[in-house]
Amino acid sequence: MEEIPVKVAVRVRPLLSKEVLHNHQVCVRLIPDTQQIIIGKDRVFTFDFVFGKHSTQEEVYTTCIKPLVASLIEGYNATVFAYGQTGSGKTYTIGGGHIASVAEEERGIIPRAIQEIFQIISENHNIDFTVKVSYIEVYKEELRDLLELETSMKDMHIREDEKGN
Numbered sequence: 390m391e392e393i394p395v396k397v398a399v400r401v402r403p404l405l406s407k408e409v410l411h412n413h414q415v416c417v418r419l420i421p422d423t424q425q426i427i428i429g430k431d432r433v434f435t436f437d438f439v440f441g442k443h444s445t446q447e448e449v450y451t452t453c454i455k456p457l458v459a460s461l462i463e464g465y466n467a468t469v470f471a472y473g474q475t476g477s478g479k480t481y482t483i484g485g486g487h488i489a490s491v492a493e494e495e496r497g498i499i500p501r502a503i504q505e506i507f508q509i510i511s512e513n514h515n516i517d518f519t520v521k522v523s524y525i526e527v528y529k530e531e532l533r534d535l536l537e538l539e540t541s542m543k544d545m546h547i548r549e550d551e552k553g554n
């Protein structure tokens with residue numbers, strides 16, 4: 390069977406303190422021993438990976454990102470796409486919060502991947518590596534290059550070929 394190049398993971402975060410204080414209820418439940426979640430009373434969805442509220446940054450990285458880093462080192466491209474509404478935990482999972490002050494175990498997938506990639510490069514003196522990185526935010530149908538230093542909003546466009554690719 391052919392391997393599917395796109396994998397989808399979902400991470401369910403615990404309620405925040407302010408949500409508990411305002412008596413908010415958990416609306417997403419994991420089905421034990423499956424890769425499924427239930428939203429509301431009975432809407433079931435299946436994913437390649439499901440991480441619950443007690444999952445660690447290390448667990449998410451090792452399961453979802455470490456294989457991509459291995460492919461990168463072999464010369465393949467890789468993309469990680471974090472999607473969710475404001476406050477759903479994307480920034481925490483991706484970066485781990487304020488990078489300079491975050492505890493080792495709380496580091497997100499970007500600092501973990503960077504450390505692993507450059508560790509591998511430093512151990513392989515006989516191989517030439519070229520590393521290219523993009524860090525793009527899509528918010529309210531606007532694209533923003535988060536690595537662009539000159540301006541917070543660089544004019545970016547999505548390009549398609551004549552076939553819509």
